[in-house]
Amino acid sequence: MPRHDHASLFIPPALTRRRLLGGALAAAAVGATPGASVFAQAAYPTRPVSLLVPFPPGSATDAIARALAPQVSKALGQQLVVENRPGAAGTMATGIVAQSKTPDGYQIAIAPATVFKVPHMQKVPYEPLKDLTYIMGFSGYTFALVVPESSPWKTFQEFIAYAKANPGKINVGTSGAASTGHAATMRLAQRTGADLNHIPFKGGSEVLQAFIGGHINAVLDGGWAQVEKQGKGRVLLAFTAKRMPRLPDVPTAIELGIQHVARSPIGLVGPKGMDPAVVKTIHDAFKGALSDPTYRRYLETYDLEDAYLSGADWYALAQKMWVDERKILEELDMLPK
Structure with missing residues (x-):
């Protein structure tokens, strides 16, 4: 230090x-x-x-x-x-x-x-x-894994099952290399065994633009709420200590055995x-x-x-x-x- x-x-x-x-x-x-x-x-x-x-x-x-x-x-x-x-x-x-x-x-x-x-x-x-x-x-920021509303994955388990069956085909966007989202993506891959491609951007607005444009399969960042509220994204997993009050049905990573809280x-x-x-x-x-x-x-x-x-x-x-x-x-x- x-x-x-x-x-x-x-x-x-x-x-x-x-x-x-x-x-x-x-x-x-x-x-x-x-x-x-x-x-x-x-x-x-x-x-x-x-x-x-x-x-x-x-x-x-x-x-x-x-x-x-x-x-x-x-x-x-x-x-x-x-x-x-x-x-x-x-x-x-x-x-x-x-x-x-x-x-x-x-x-x-x-x-x-x-x-x-x-x-x-x-x-x-x-x-x-x-x-x-x-x-x-x-x-x-509140970090979560979000996929397009039009995607076939309704749950985190379905998302990971697809990623493991299709290694290297899932692109997860974050607000940059070495970002909080990057670490959470690495933890996700480490704990599940899924082969995820990390795609870094310069910030939250850029990664969300790529998400809305269909250029990435998921986003793991702290600025996702707006796209979810607009009906363009589905939240599969929260990297919070407890479930989010606004989205009580979304599980936390800890609940699913992924010991990671993205405090930011x-x-x-x-x-x-x-x-x-x-x-x-x-x-x-x-x-x-x-x-x-x-x-x-x-x-x-x-x-x-x-x-x-x-x-x-x-x-x-x-x-x-x-x-x-x-x-x-x-x-x-x-x-x-």
Whole structure:
């Protein structure tokens, strides 16, 4: 696990001890900033703030980011500009922020769970637990195996029976190599003995387009709810700890002997070394927007979790996932040799 360094504190003469302690204590309640420096900063924000989204336009993550943007902009008094940075299994946006040398709060990102998986599989120029400020967690994806409504498979057992009888002919799409869906697909193949072809895409919207277009046989991802509600997809298996309340007849992988829960939280991150007062401003603006009706409607549309976490709790979850994801990858023989 990455080592945690603690940067020295720079306290400008104009910043009194009382003001410093007050700002630091307030920020500690909401944000976790490994190696953070506390420094004086002019009123924030004084210009638009960029929110980097890790998946393409039209994805579930993009939809909720744009739903939150108006209320966050109102709270900040400056526009929150949503910018899509898809790629690298959803880690492109976080990677940009992690390598930033200007932790002024004007560029933040949504980090998906793959941030704690991809660095175990390939070399990246940052360390997730060291090079980021964890501002807050706010949601999570529900992963499931979905097939076209027009397909002949009514149950998971029928799907697997066909896959085993026709090795190499079933294409399962996910939102990228090294993604949460990729690991779940590998686990599915490992536990059932089915020969499944993993087809990676750049994000949820692209894999769903391929699914609707008939280019893949199934999707194992977190943005499937919309196609199911439109009558274009049939959910065969949920990779959740318990059955989904909305779809109580869909079994979980665990029930069928596949010991795999695809936990996939998302949250806000910024560069390391952010001013705690700025972290608190961003946190409070986003937390206040979580009650917005449009945002909550999108949570329901995409079957996303309502899962607020303070910055400290988000960082604690990140630490746990860093360990858990490596263990899963080891079990699936997905780590580099």
